[in-house]
Amino acid sequence: MSQTDAPAPTQSRGLEGVTALDTELSFIDGQKGELLYRGYGIQDLAENTSFEETAYLLWKGSLPTQAQLDELNAQLREARPVHPDLLDHLRHHTPKDANPMAAMRTALSMLAAYDDEADVMDAEANYRKAVRLTAKLPTLVAAFDRIRKGLDPVAPKQEGSTAHDFLYMLNGEEPGPAAEAIMDAALVLHAEHGLNASTFTARVISSTLSDMYSAVVGAMGALKGPLHGGANIEVMKTLLKLDESGQSAQDFVDEKLAKKEKIMGIGHRVYKTLDPRAVILRDMLEDLSEEKGETKWLEMSDTIRTTVKETKGLDANVDFYSASVYYLLGIETDLYTPIFAISRMTGWTAHLLEQWEDNRLIRPRAEYVGPRGLTVTPVAERG
Ligand SMILES: CC(=O)SCCNC(=O)CCNC(=O)[C@H](O)C(C)(C)COP(=O)(O)OP(=O)(O)OC[C@H]1O[C@@H](n2cnc3c(N)ncnc32)[C@H](O)[C@@H]1OP(=O)(O)O
Numbered sequence: 001m002s003q004t005d006a007p008a009p010t011q012s013r014g015l016e017g018v019t020a021l022d023t024e025l026s027f028i029d030g031q032k033g034e035l036l037y038r039g040y041g042i043q044d045l046a047e048n049t050s051f052e053e054t055a056y057l058l059w060k061g062s063l064p065t066q067a068q069l070d071e072l073n074a075q076l077r078e079a080r081p082v083h084p085d086l087l088d089h090l091r092h093h094t095p096k097d098a099n100p101m102a103a104m105r106t107a108l109s110m111l112a113a114y115d116d117e118a119d120v121m122d123a124e125a126n127y128r129k130a131v132r133l134t135a136k137l138p139t140l141v142a143a144f145d146r147i148r149k150g151l152d153p154v155a156p157k158q159e160g161s162t163a164h165d166f167l168y169m170l171n172g173e174e175p176g177p178a179a180e181a182i183m184d185a186a187l188v189l190h191a192e193h194g195l196n197a198s199t200f201t202a203r204v205i206s207s208t209l210s211d212m213y214s215a216v217v218g219a220m221g222a223l224k225g226p227l228h229g230g231a232n233i234e235v236m237k238t239l240l241k242l243d244e245s246g247q248s249a250q251d252f253v254d255e256k257l258a259k260k261e262k263i264m265g266i267g268h269r270v271y272k273t274l275d276p277r278a279v280i281l282r283d284m285l286e287d288l289s290e291e292k293g294e295t296k297w298l299e300m301s302d303t304i305r306t307t308v309k310e311t312k313g314l315d316a317n318v319d320f321y322s323a324s325v326y327y328l329l330g331i332e333t334d335l336y337t338p339i340f341a342i343s344r345m346t347g348w349t350a351h352l353l354e355q356w357e358d359n360r361l362i363r364p365r366a367e368y369v370g371p372r373g374l375t376v377t378p379v380a381e382r383g
C-alpha cells in the first residue's frame with residue numbers, strides 16, 4: 001500500500017484523547033483527579049520531597065539516596081551562575097517592558113551558544129544539560145526582574161535549595177523558611193504533567209534529533225500561551241480587576257459566562273474534576289492568607305470556582321490558586337509563568353531524555369480539506 005493510500009489516522013480536534021506515545025514519567029487519572037510522578041502521588045511528593053528530589057526522580061527514575069541528592073544539589077549550585085554576556089544582554093539589549101517569557105525564551109536560546117555540550121547528543125551530556133538548564137533559569141528570571149527595576153542582579157548564593165536561591169536572587173535578601181517551603185512545594189507541583197502542550201512541543205522538536213536547547217525554547221513558547229502556563233498571570237489579572245471594580249465574584253462569573261468568555265485557571269483538557277494540585281495549592285493559599293491577614297484573594301477565588309462549577313461543571317486547574325499564592329509571596333504578576341517554567345524545565349528535560357532513549361520522528365498527518373485540481377492562471381490574467 002502506498003503512503004497516499006494508507007488508512008486515515010485517528011483524528012481528533014486538538015488531539016483530544018489521542019495517545020501519542022508511552023511514558024514512565026507521570027500518570028493522570030482525569031476522572032478521579034489523581035496525579036503520579038513515576039508512581040508517587042503528588043500530595044506525597046509535595047509534602048515529603050524537595051524540588052531537587054523530584055527533579056532527580058523525574059530524570060533518573062527513582063528517588064535519590066542522600067549521597068545522590070547531595071551530588072545533584074552540588075551540581076545545581078555550581079551551575080547557577082550565568083555567563084556575564086547573558087546578564088549584559090538582559091541589561092543592554094532587552095527592553096525593560098519585554099514580556100518576561102519572551103525575554104527568557106531568548107535567554108534560554110542564548111545559553112546554548114555558551115554550552116560546549118549543546119550539540120553533544122549522548123545521554124550523559126543530555127543529563128548534564130538538563131541540570132544546567134534547571135540551575136540557570138531561576139538566575140535568569142531573577143536577573144531580568146531586578147534589571148528591569150533598575151537594580152543590580154544578585155549573584156546566586158550557591159548554597160541552599162533552588163527555591164531559596166531563587167527568592168534570594170529575586171529579592172536580594174534571604175527568604176524566610178515559610179516562603180522557601182511554599183516556593184519549593186510549588187516547584188514540585190508544577191514539574192511534570194504528561195503530554196501537555198509545552199512538553200509535547202519539546203518532544204516533537206527533540207524527535208528530529210535537534211538539541212535540548214532548541215526543544216526547551218520551543219516549550220517556553222508553548223507554555224507562554226494563556227490557555228497553558230500563561231493562565232496563572234491571567235488569573236491574577238482577573239482577581240485584581242475584580243477587586244478594583246467592586247463587582248461581586250458571582251456577578252463577574254455570570255457576566256463572563258453569559259458572554260461565552262472563559263474564566264482563566266478553570267477547566268482542563270484531562271481533568272474532569274478538581275485538579276489534585278489545586279487542592280494542595282488552595283491549602284497553601286489558606287495558610288498564607290491567614291499568616292498575612294489577607295483573605296480576600298482566597299474568598300474571591302473560592303466564589304469564582306464554586307460558581308463556574310455549579311454553572312458549567314468545570315473546576316479549577318493548577319493555575320487557579322497558584323496565582324494568589326505567588327501574589328501573597330510578593331512576586332510580580334508577570335513572573336508567574338516564568339516560575340512555572342523553572343519547575344517544568346525538569347519535566348520537559350526528563351521527557352527529552354526519555355524521547356532520545358528510543359527516538360522515532362513525531363510526524364502526524366493532516367486531513368487535507370482544501371480544493372484540488374486547480375490550474376495556474378498567468379499572473380497578468382489573475383483578477
Ligand atoms: C497548566 C495548564 O495548562 S492548565 C490550563 C490552563 N488554562 C486555563 O486555565 C485557560 C482556561 N481554560 C481553558 O481555556 C480550557 O479549559 C482548556 C484550554 C484548559 C482546556 O480546554 P479544552 O479541553 O480544549 O476545552 P474547550 O476549550 O474546547 O472547552 C469545552 C467547553 O468548556 C468551556 N470551557 C472550558 N474552559 C472554560 C473556562 N475556563 N471558562 C469557561 N468555560 C470554559 C468551553 O467554553 C466549552 O464550552 P461549550 O462546550 O459550551 O462551547
Ligand SMILES: O=C([O-])CC(=O)C(=O)O
Nearest residue numbers: 192193195196197269318
Ligand atoms: O496537562 C496540561 O494540559 C496542562 C499542564 O501542563 C498542566 O496541567 O500542568
